[in-house]
Amino acid sequence: MKKIALLLLILTFYGCSKIDDDTDDVCNANCTTLQGRFVTLNDVGIKGVKVLLKYRISGGPLGGGSTRLIAETKTDDNGNFYKEFYIKDSELGETADGYFKIEYDDTDLDVNKYILSDNQIGNTTQPLGQAIYSISSRDTIIGNTYYLPKKSYIAVNLNNFVPIQEGDYFEVRTRYPFGAYIENNDLLDTEYSTGFSGWGTFQASELNSQLNPFVAENEQNIIRIARRKNGVNTVENFTVFVPSDNSIELTYEY
Template sequence: MKKLIIVLLGIGFLQGCEEVIDDFDKGCTSDCTTVNGVFVTAENVPLKGIKIEVDYNTHVDHSYSTRNIKKAVTDEQGFYDLTFFAKDTELGNGGPGTFRLQADFSVLDTTKYMVPDRVFMYGNFNLSRRDTVLSKAFYVPRKAVIKVSLHNFVPQQPGDKVVVSTFFPSGGKVDDGFLDTDYNTGAHTVAAKNVLNQTMDLFAAAGETNIVRVYRVKNGVSSQEEIQLFIGPGNPVQLDYDF
């Protein structure tokens, strides 16, 4: 029996413990930190009803603690504002944890938008002082479908393949992104099946300029081609390629 108790205690120790502190209802009247921004889609149309929250996560040895600090919902203009009080122990880079800002997109129609399940918009970040304002805009692309037809796909040797990718604006604002846009880059990739003639559906951003990239390996030799393609609303796009 003693051996069993020791084993159970050991398992509990390895699993650690997790504590969740709910401070959502606590306000801030002075010396506050503010995180704000806007959610938009194509043509800067605002997105209403997206849930945003900020929390503080601590990980010490085998113990985990999360302080739920503030939550908000985007308004008619797609704007959100999180104003909260950071504790002394949460300031500086040498603290036991980090802040995290996340968004829940479940209000959006997945047939109309390319919607992530949940996005950590800032990842983990620290605050050196309380009277700080952080702004984070976020772009959610409207969904379009490009039909890519591949003809005469006959692999000659192992490793021969065709991979088609689309790249489009998606995510938070960046200073120097892959595309000519203010926002980060999303992507969708489909690999060809071992079928002679086939059509692949790739997601792209409606109302935006997308990059379509075709990567081939034929007879062991790789090649790549890409085009820029603007997709207007309601315009079906069909592309044809030979292996």
């Protein structure tokens, strides 16, 4: 019994991850800068996005490791975030044991107004965040600009859905500008990454179904129609510009 208790104690010790919260520390010299911006349509800043910088050292096969919470802040009225912080000697350079991670939390924003990380229906698979595997010099600026589109909806009619065998489906998915600034995105002719919705959410459930997938307002969107018919998968992409106050209604046949 004592051996079992000791083993459980060891597993608990190694399985726990140590967390140090240094977010209240003030950097007075040799500072590194966390800086960026959140914007929406027409380069309008978004207020209230939470930003957290961590330094993470992974544990072994049994877990463990450590996390240092370094800096936290929020975007201001113009969508900007800015925070200076101090990198420890043990965290500096390519030989350091861990990596830096910037996490963005948009849950305080209006999910009916913007396309967010969690849209409560559908999904956005492009995460908001950035891993930085080494910082070699303290006189460095890290961060990025991120785009959260204005959310709009279109009507999509999926007609004549008659599944032939089990597993057949008929669904609409959407792609739109979303997330980090990457300079050039040929898929959507944008300077931001691509967000995704659908994948089992906006599916035909009867012979004729009308669905309302969300899309990015005043942007080029890709409307993807995916079918599995008699076990054979096909995909069609349609590029659609969605203006403000749109009344778009699209119809596709199974």
